[in-house]
Amino acid sequence: MKTLLKKVLRMFTSSNEKQVNSLPDNKHVVLYYTSSKVIPQTYADCCTVISILETLNISFQQRDVFLGRKYLEEIKDLLGKEVSLPQLFVRGKHVGGYQRILELNQSGKLKKMLNCYRSGNLRELCKGCGNLRHIVCFVCSGSKRFYRDDIDEIARCNICNENGLLPCHVCLMGAVNPKNQRNSFGRVWRWSI
Structure with missing residues:
Protein backbone atom coordinates (compact mmCIF):
# COMPACT_ATOMS: atom_id res chain seq x y z
CA MET A 1 0.00 0.00 0.00
CA LYS A 2 2.83 2.40 0.85
CA THR A 3 4.60 1.74 -2.44
CA LEU A 4 1.36 2.41 -4.34
CA LEU A 5 0.93 5.70 -2.47
CA LYS A 6 4.53 6.67 -3.24
CA LYS A 7 4.02 5.90 -6.94
CA VAL A 8 0.84 7.98 -7.06
CA LEU A 9 2.47 10.93 -5.31
CA ARG A 10 5.53 10.68 -7.58
CA MET A 11 3.24 10.67 -10.61
CA PHE A 12 1.62 13.94 -9.53
CA THR A 13 4.80 15.79 -8.57
CA SER A 14 7.03 16.85 -11.40
CA SER A 15 10.73 16.05 -11.05
CA ASN A 16 11.91 19.53 -12.03
CA GLU A 17 10.18 21.22 -9.07
CA LYS A 18 12.38 22.23 -6.18
CA GLN A 19 12.22 20.19 -3.00
CA VAL A 20 9.70 21.61 -0.51
CA ASN A 21 9.11 20.86 3.11
CA SER A 22 5.96 18.97 3.93
CA LEU A 23 3.13 20.28 6.04
CA PRO A 24 3.10 19.17 9.67
CA ASP A 25 -0.60 18.32 9.32
CA ASN A 26 -0.55 15.73 6.56
CA LYS A 27 -4.04 14.25 6.79
CA HIS A 28 -5.96 16.85 4.80
CA VAL A 29 -6.15 18.74 1.56
CA VAL A 30 -4.87 22.26 2.26
CA LEU A 31 -5.19 25.22 -0.10
CA TYR A 32 -3.22 28.41 0.44
CA TYR A 33 -4.93 31.28 -1.35
CA THR A 34 -5.76 34.96 -1.03
CA SER A 35 -9.09 36.74 -0.84
CA SER A 36 -7.46 40.10 -1.58
CA LYS A 37 -8.38 41.67 -4.91
CA VAL A 38 -5.25 43.84 -5.01
CA ILE A 39 -3.75 41.66 -7.76
CA PRO A 40 -6.76 40.71 -9.92
CA GLN A 41 -5.08 37.80 -11.73
CA THR A 42 -3.97 36.11 -8.50
CA TYR A 43 -7.44 36.57 -7.04
CA ALA A 44 -9.02 35.08 -10.17
CA ASP A 45 -6.61 32.11 -10.07
CA CYS A 46 -7.47 31.46 -6.42
CA CYS A 47 -11.22 31.65 -7.12
CA THR A 48 -10.80 29.21 -10.03
CA VAL A 49 -8.96 26.65 -7.90
CA ILE A 50 -11.52 26.95 -5.09
CA SER A 51 -14.27 26.48 -7.65
CA ILE A 52 -12.56 23.37 -9.04
CA LEU A 53 -12.24 21.82 -5.57
CA GLU A 54 -15.84 22.68 -4.69
CA THR A 55 -17.07 21.29 -8.02
CA LEU A 56 -15.26 18.04 -7.25
CA ASN A 57 -16.96 18.19 -3.82
CA ILE A 58 -13.65 17.93 -1.95
CA SER A 59 -13.30 18.62 1.78
CA PHE A 60 -10.33 20.96 2.11
CA GLN A 61 -8.81 23.44 4.52
CA GLN A 62 -8.64 27.00 3.27
CA ARG A 63 -5.71 29.08 4.47
CA ASP A 64 -6.14 32.69 3.40
CA VAL A 65 -2.79 34.48 3.57
CA PHE A 66 -4.57 37.84 3.39
CA LEU A 67 -6.49 37.24 6.60
CA GLY A 68 -3.58 35.98 8.67
CA ARG A 69 0.16 36.57 8.59
CA LYS A 70 0.87 33.14 10.09
CA TYR A 71 -0.40 31.45 6.90
CA LEU A 72 1.89 33.60 4.75
CA GLU A 73 4.88 32.78 6.95
CA GLU A 74 3.91 29.10 6.89
CA ILE A 75 3.75 28.94 3.09
CA LYS A 76 7.04 30.88 2.78
CA ASP A 77 8.71 28.37 5.09
CA LEU A 78 7.38 25.52 2.95
CA LEU A 79 8.14 26.89 -0.52
CA GLY A 80 10.81 29.53 -0.03
CA LYS A 81 10.71 33.31 -0.31
CA GLU A 82 9.06 33.55 -3.73
CA VAL A 83 5.50 32.29 -3.36
CA SER A 84 2.73 32.47 -5.91
CA LEU A 85 -0.84 31.72 -4.95
CA PRO A 86 -2.80 29.47 -4.93
CA GLN A 87 -0.80 26.46 -3.69
CA LEU A 88 -2.31 23.04 -3.00
CA PHE A 89 -1.04 20.40 -0.58
CA VAL A 90 -2.41 16.86 -0.32
CA ARG A 91 -1.42 14.62 2.58
CA GLY A 92 1.29 17.14 3.43
CA LYS A 93 2.88 16.98 -0.02
CA HIS A 94 3.02 19.93 -2.39
CA VAL A 95 0.90 19.32 -5.49
CA GLY A 96 1.47 22.64 -7.20
CA GLY A 97 0.10 26.02 -8.08
CA TYR A 98 -2.58 27.26 -10.43
CA GLN A 99 -1.20 25.88 -13.71
CA ARG A 100 -0.42 22.46 -12.23
CA ILE A 101 -3.89 22.17 -10.67
CA LEU A 102 -5.53 23.12 -13.98
CA GLU A 103 -3.46 20.50 -15.84
CA LEU A 104 -4.34 17.80 -13.31
CA ASN A 105 -8.01 18.75 -13.41
CA GLN A 106 -8.21 18.76 -17.20
CA SER A 107 -6.53 15.35 -17.41
CA GLY A 108 -8.80 13.89 -14.70
CA LYS A 109 -5.88 13.06 -12.42
CA LEU A 110 -6.92 15.60 -9.78
CA LYS A 111 -10.26 13.87 -9.31
CA LYS A 112 -8.54 10.50 -8.90
CA MET A 113 -5.96 11.92 -6.49
CA LEU A 114 -8.58 13.60 -4.29
CA ASN A 115 -11.27 10.93 -4.53
CA CYS A 116 -10.79 9.83 -0.90
CA TYR A 117 -11.40 13.44 0.26
CA ARG A 118 -14.80 13.74 -1.36
CA SER A 119 -17.57 14.73 0.99
CA GLY A 120 -20.92 13.13 0.41
CA ASN A 121 -22.76 16.42 0.50
CA LEU A 122 -22.71 19.87 -0.96
CA ARG A 123 -21.09 22.37 1.34
CA GLU A 124 -23.47 24.64 3.18
CA LEU A 125 -22.86 28.25 4.02
CA CYS A 126 -21.47 28.75 7.54
CA LYS A 127 -23.88 30.71 9.71
CA GLY A 128 -20.99 32.29 11.64
CA CYS A 129 -18.80 33.67 8.86
CA GLY A 130 -20.39 32.88 5.49
CA ASN A 131 -17.47 30.51 4.70
CA LEU A 132 -14.89 33.30 5.09
CA ARG A 133 -13.38 31.31 8.01
Missing part, protein backbone atom coordinates in the same frame (compact mmCIF):
# COMPACT_ATOMS: atom_id res chain seq x y z
CA HIS A 134 -12.78 34.50 10.05
CA ILE A 135 -14.99 36.94 11.98
CA VAL A 136 -14.39 40.46 13.26
CA CYS A 137 -12.96 40.53 16.79
CA PHE A 138 -15.71 40.87 19.38
CA VAL A 139 -13.42 42.76 21.81
CA CYS A 140 -12.06 45.55 19.61
CA SER A 141 -14.49 45.36 16.64
CA GLY A 142 -11.52 44.97 14.31
CA SER A 143 -9.76 48.21 15.33
CA LYS A 144 -7.00 46.48 17.38
CA ARG A 145 -7.80 48.93 20.24
CA PHE A 146 -10.39 48.92 23.01
CA TYR A 147 -11.24 50.89 26.13
CA ARG A 148 -10.22 49.29 29.43
CA ASP A 149 -12.40 50.38 32.33
CA ASP A 150 -10.01 49.17 35.00
CA ILE A 151 -7.14 51.47 33.96
CA ASP A 152 -9.32 54.12 32.26
CA GLU A 153 -7.43 54.19 28.96
CA ILE A 154 -7.32 52.68 25.50
CA ALA A 155 -5.36 49.43 25.20
CA ARG A 156 -4.13 47.32 22.30
CA CYS A 157 -6.16 44.16 21.61
CA ASN A 158 -4.04 41.02 21.75
CA ILE A 159 -6.86 38.55 21.14
CA CYS A 160 -7.23 38.98 17.37
CA ASN A 161 -4.69 38.81 14.54
CA GLU A 162 -3.03 41.80 12.84
CA ASN A 163 -6.17 42.45 10.76
CA GLY A 164 -8.56 42.52 13.72
CA LEU A 165 -9.96 39.07 12.89
CA LEU A 166 -10.58 35.85 14.81
CA PRO A 167 -11.02 32.33 13.43
CA CYS A 168 -14.72 31.49 13.08
CA HIS A 169 -15.77 29.43 16.08
CA VAL A 170 -18.60 27.78 14.12
CA CYS A 171 -16.21 26.50 11.44
CA LEU A 172 -13.68 25.35 14.03
CA MET A 173 -16.33 23.39 15.91
CA GLY A 174 -17.53 21.80 12.69
CA ALA A 175 -21.10 22.98 12.99
CA VAL A 176 -21.39 23.95 9.33
CA ASN A 177 -23.01 20.65 8.38
CA PRO A 178 -25.23 19.52 11.25
CA LYS A 179 -26.38 16.08 10.01
CA ASN A 180 -23.45 13.66 10.45
CA GLN A 181 -21.67 15.34 7.55
CA ARG A 182 -18.10 16.45 7.06
CA ASN A 183 -17.21 20.07 7.42
CA SER A 184 -14.49 21.79 5.41
CA PHE A 185 -11.83 20.55 7.86
CA GLY A 186 -12.77 16.91 7.21
CA ARG A 187 -14.22 16.32 10.67
CA VAL A 188 -17.49 14.49 11.15
CA TRP A 189 -19.76 16.37 13.51
CA ARG A 190 -22.80 14.71 15.05
CA TRP A 191 -25.71 16.62 16.48
CA SER A 192 -28.17 15.21 18.93
CA ILE A 193 -31.56 16.85 19.03
Whole structure:
Protein backbone atom coordinates (compact mmCIF):
# COMPACT_ATOMS: atom_id res chain seq x y z
CA MET A 1 0.00 0.00 0.00
CA LYS A 2 2.83 2.40 0.85
CA THR A 3 4.60 1.74 -2.44
CA LEU A 4 1.36 2.41 -4.34
CA LEU A 5 0.93 5.70 -2.47
CA LYS A 6 4.53 6.67 -3.24
CA LYS A 7 4.02 5.90 -6.94
CA VAL A 8 0.84 7.98 -7.06
CA LEU A 9 2.47 10.93 -5.31
CA ARG A 10 5.53 10.68 -7.58
CA MET A 11 3.24 10.67 -10.61
CA PHE A 12 1.62 13.94 -9.53
CA THR A 13 4.80 15.79 -8.57
CA SER A 14 7.03 16.85 -11.40
CA SER A 15 10.73 16.05 -11.05
CA ASN A 16 11.91 19.53 -12.03
CA GLU A 17 10.18 21.22 -9.07
CA LYS A 18 12.38 22.23 -6.18
CA GLN A 19 12.22 20.19 -3.00
CA VAL A 20 9.70 21.61 -0.51
CA ASN A 21 9.11 20.86 3.11
CA SER A 22 5.96 18.97 3.93
CA LEU A 23 3.13 20.28 6.04
CA PRO A 24 3.10 19.17 9.67
CA ASP A 25 -0.60 18.32 9.32
CA ASN A 26 -0.55 15.73 6.56
CA LYS A 27 -4.04 14.25 6.79
CA HIS A 28 -5.96 16.85 4.80
CA VAL A 29 -6.15 18.74 1.56
CA VAL A 30 -4.87 22.26 2.26
CA LEU A 31 -5.19 25.22 -0.10
CA TYR A 32 -3.22 28.41 0.44
CA TYR A 33 -4.93 31.28 -1.35
CA THR A 34 -5.76 34.96 -1.03
CA SER A 35 -9.09 36.74 -0.84
CA SER A 36 -7.46 40.10 -1.58
CA LYS A 37 -8.38 41.67 -4.91
CA VAL A 38 -5.25 43.84 -5.01
CA ILE A 39 -3.75 41.66 -7.76
CA PRO A 40 -6.76 40.71 -9.92
CA GLN A 41 -5.08 37.80 -11.73
CA THR A 42 -3.97 36.11 -8.50
CA TYR A 43 -7.44 36.57 -7.04
CA ALA A 44 -9.02 35.08 -10.17
CA ASP A 45 -6.61 32.11 -10.07
CA CYS A 46 -7.47 31.46 -6.42
CA CYS A 47 -11.22 31.65 -7.12
CA THR A 48 -10.80 29.21 -10.03
CA VAL A 49 -8.96 26.65 -7.90
CA ILE A 50 -11.52 26.95 -5.09
CA SER A 51 -14.27 26.48 -7.65
CA ILE A 52 -12.56 23.37 -9.04
CA LEU A 53 -12.24 21.82 -5.57
CA GLU A 54 -15.84 22.68 -4.69
CA THR A 55 -17.07 21.29 -8.02
CA LEU A 56 -15.26 18.04 -7.25
CA ASN A 57 -16.96 18.19 -3.82
CA ILE A 58 -13.65 17.93 -1.95
CA SER A 59 -13.30 18.62 1.78
CA PHE A 60 -10.33 20.96 2.11
CA GLN A 61 -8.81 23.44 4.52
CA GLN A 62 -8.64 27.00 3.27
CA ARG A 63 -5.71 29.08 4.47
CA ASP A 64 -6.14 32.69 3.40
CA VAL A 65 -2.79 34.48 3.57
CA PHE A 66 -4.57 37.84 3.39
CA LEU A 67 -6.49 37.24 6.60
CA GLY A 68 -3.58 35.98 8.67
CA ARG A 69 0.16 36.57 8.59
CA LYS A 70 0.87 33.14 10.09
CA TYR A 71 -0.40 31.45 6.90
CA LEU A 72 1.89 33.60 4.75
CA GLU A 73 4.88 32.78 6.95
CA GLU A 74 3.91 29.10 6.89
CA ILE A 75 3.75 28.94 3.09
CA LYS A 76 7.04 30.88 2.78
CA ASP A 77 8.71 28.37 5.09
CA LEU A 78 7.38 25.52 2.95
CA LEU A 79 8.14 26.89 -0.52
CA GLY A 80 10.81 29.53 -0.03
CA LYS A 81 10.71 33.31 -0.31
CA GLU A 82 9.06 33.55 -3.73
CA VAL A 83 5.50 32.29 -3.36
CA SER A 84 2.73 32.47 -5.91
CA LEU A 85 -0.84 31.72 -4.95
CA PRO A 86 -2.80 29.47 -4.93
CA GLN A 87 -0.80 26.46 -3.69
CA LEU A 88 -2.31 23.04 -3.00
CA PHE A 89 -1.04 20.40 -0.58
CA VAL A 90 -2.41 16.86 -0.32
CA ARG A 91 -1.42 14.62 2.58
CA GLY A 92 1.29 17.14 3.43
CA LYS A 93 2.88 16.98 -0.02
CA HIS A 94 3.02 19.93 -2.39
CA VAL A 95 0.90 19.32 -5.49
CA GLY A 96 1.47 22.64 -7.20
CA GLY A 97 0.10 26.02 -8.08
CA TYR A 98 -2.58 27.26 -10.43
CA GLN A 99 -1.20 25.88 -13.71
CA ARG A 100 -0.42 22.46 -12.23
CA ILE A 101 -3.89 22.17 -10.67
CA LEU A 102 -5.53 23.12 -13.98
CA GLU A 103 -3.46 20.50 -15.84
CA LEU A 104 -4.34 17.80 -13.31
CA ASN A 105 -8.01 18.75 -13.41
CA GLN A 106 -8.21 18.76 -17.20
CA SER A 107 -6.53 15.35 -17.41
CA GLY A 108 -8.80 13.89 -14.70
CA LYS A 109 -5.88 13.06 -12.42
CA LEU A 110 -6.92 15.60 -9.78
CA LYS A 111 -10.26 13.87 -9.31
CA LYS A 112 -8.54 10.50 -8.90
CA MET A 113 -5.96 11.92 -6.49
CA LEU A 114 -8.58 13.60 -4.29
CA ASN A 115 -11.27 10.93 -4.53
CA CYS A 116 -10.79 9.83 -0.90
CA TYR A 117 -11.40 13.44 0.26
CA ARG A 118 -14.80 13.74 -1.36
CA SER A 119 -17.57 14.73 0.99
CA GLY A 120 -20.92 13.13 0.41
CA ASN A 121 -22.76 16.42 0.50
CA LEU A 122 -22.71 19.87 -0.96
CA ARG A 123 -21.09 22.37 1.34
CA GLU A 124 -23.47 24.64 3.18
CA LEU A 125 -22.86 28.25 4.02
CA CYS A 126 -21.47 28.75 7.54
CA LYS A 127 -23.88 30.71 9.71
CA GLY A 128 -20.99 32.29 11.64
CA CYS A 129 -18.80 33.67 8.86
CA GLY A 130 -20.39 32.88 5.49
CA ASN A 131 -17.47 30.51 4.70
CA LEU A 132 -14.89 33.30 5.09
CA ARG A 133 -13.38 31.31 8.01
CA HIS A 134 -12.78 34.50 10.05
CA ILE A 135 -14.99 36.94 11.98
CA VAL A 136 -14.39 40.46 13.26
CA CYS A 137 -12.96 40.53 16.79
CA PHE A 138 -15.71 40.87 19.38
CA VAL A 139 -13.42 42.76 21.81
CA CYS A 140 -12.06 45.55 19.61
CA SER A 141 -14.49 45.36 16.64
CA GLY A 142 -11.52 44.97 14.31
CA SER A 143 -9.76 48.21 15.33
CA LYS A 144 -7.00 46.48 17.38
CA ARG A 145 -7.80 48.93 20.24
CA PHE A 146 -10.39 48.92 23.01
CA TYR A 147 -11.24 50.89 26.13
CA ARG A 148 -10.22 49.29 29.43
CA ASP A 149 -12.40 50.38 32.33
CA ASP A 150 -10.01 49.17 35.00
CA ILE A 151 -7.14 51.47 33.96
CA ASP A 152 -9.32 54.12 32.26
CA GLU A 153 -7.43 54.19 28.96
CA ILE A 154 -7.32 52.68 25.50
CA ALA A 155 -5.36 49.43 25.20
CA ARG A 156 -4.13 47.32 22.30
CA CYS A 157 -6.16 44.16 21.61
CA ASN A 158 -4.04 41.02 21.75
CA ILE A 159 -6.86 38.55 21.14
CA CYS A 160 -7.23 38.98 17.37
CA ASN A 161 -4.69 38.81 14.54
CA GLU A 162 -3.03 41.80 12.84
CA ASN A 163 -6.17 42.45 10.76
CA GLY A 164 -8.56 42.52 13.72
CA LEU A 165 -9.96 39.07 12.89
CA LEU A 166 -10.58 35.85 14.81
CA PRO A 167 -11.02 32.33 13.43
CA CYS A 168 -14.72 31.49 13.08
CA HIS A 169 -15.77 29.43 16.08
CA VAL A 170 -18.60 27.78 14.12
CA CYS A 171 -16.21 26.50 11.44
CA LEU A 172 -13.68 25.35 14.03
CA MET A 173 -16.33 23.39 15.91
CA GLY A 174 -17.53 21.80 12.69
CA ALA A 175 -21.10 22.98 12.99
CA VAL A 176 -21.39 23.95 9.33
CA ASN A 177 -23.01 20.65 8.38
CA PRO A 178 -25.23 19.52 11.25
CA LYS A 179 -26.38 16.08 10.01
CA ASN A 180 -23.45 13.66 10.45
CA GLN A 181 -21.67 15.34 7.55
CA ARG A 182 -18.10 16.45 7.06
CA ASN A 183 -17.21 20.07 7.42
CA SER A 184 -14.49 21.79 5.41
CA PHE A 185 -11.83 20.55 7.86
CA GLY A 186 -12.77 16.91 7.21
CA ARG A 187 -14.22 16.32 10.67
CA VAL A 188 -17.49 14.49 11.15
CA TRP A 189 -19.76 16.37 13.51
CA ARG A 190 -22.80 14.71 15.05
CA TRP A 191 -25.71 16.62 16.48
CA SER A 192 -28.17 15.21 18.93
CA ILE A 193 -31.56 16.85 19.03
